[in-house]
Amino acid sequence: xxxxxxxxxxxxxxxxxxxxxxxxxxxxxxxxxxxxxxxxxxxxxxxxxxxxxxxxxxxxxxxxxxxxxxxxxxxxxxxxxxxxxxxxxxxxxxxxxxxxxxxxxxxxxxxx
Amino acid sequence: xxxxxxxxxxxxxxxxxxxxxxxxxxxxxxxxxxxxxxxxxxxxxxxxxxxxxxxxxxxxxxxxxxxxxxxxxxxxxxxxxxxxxxxxxxxxxxxxxxxxxxxxxxxxxxxxxxx
Numbered sequence: 001x002x003x004x005x006x007x008x009x010x011x012x013x014x015x016x017x018x019x020x021x022x023x024x025x026x027x028x029x030x031x032x033x034x035x036x037x038x039x040x041x042x043x044x045x046x047x048x049x050x051x052x053x054x055x056x057x058x059x060x061x062x063x064x065x066x067x068x069x070x071x072x073x074x075x076x077x078x079x080x081x082x083x084x085x086x087x088x089x090x091x092x093x094x095x096x097x098x099x100x101x102x103x104x105x106x107x108x109x110x111x112x
Numbered sequence: 113x114x115x116x117x118x119x120x121x122x123x124x125x126x127x128x129x130x131x132x133x134x135x136x137x138x139x140x141x142x143x144x145x146x147x148x149x150x151x152x153x154x155x156x157x158x159x160x161x162x163x164x165x166x167x168x169x170x171x172x173x174x175x176x177x178x179x180x181x182x183x184x185x186x187x188x189x190x191x192x193x194x195x196x197x198x199x200x201x202x203x204x205x206x207x208x209x210x211x212x213x214x215x216x217x218x219x220x221x222x223x224x225x226x227x
Binding site for chain 1: 147153155156157170218219
């Protein structure tokens with residue numbers, strides 16, 4: 001019940017494409033769903049996060065779509081750029097825990 | 113240096129040796145975490161700490177020991193290193209400010225190789 005399942009494991013798109021990364025969870029107590037971005041040789045950094053009281057959150061070219069009934073959430077990157085090439089992790093947490101549960105990561109490559 | 117730092121950045125050791133990875137943060141964050149990152153497994157929590165002298169196990173704590181005598185430091189020790197502990201280790205911290213609820217700030221990582 002603590003798992004967060006992420007897909008795909010890797011993704012290759014051309015510049016301007018819209019990569020979509022999906023995550024699914026089981027624990028209905030989760031109430032915070034962040035996405036972290038990690039560049040090679042660096043630690044992950046928070047990209048965008050959503051709470052379950054909204055179905056969508058947009059920050060610049062990055063959008064989280066959230067489907068509470070399906071227990072799924074996804075990251076969309078509009079007009080993707082080569083600089084977006086990185087590994088993306090979804091995660092989940094709840095108020096009564098100190099921990100984030102991470103997905104297994106998606107390696108995104110955006111070619112010019 | 114401001115932020116969160118890890119040392120060493122790279123370490124090669126032999127099976128059976130004790131190794132300590134250091135983590136230091138300058139924000140006075142209450143929470144600190146240790147993760148390991150392996151291909152296909154993502155980020156897995158090893159140990160975390162809610163405050164000085166308070167630590168708790170994560171999902172992959174066997175073979176690891178932590179301590180937290182000061183808020184700013186959270187060292188991770190591999191008591192007797194094994195090849196399966198070859199990994200990239202990340203330290204993270206977070207505060208308790210509700211405006212940044214649960215946002216964790218990660219260090220640059222330590223790449224550990226056990227021969």
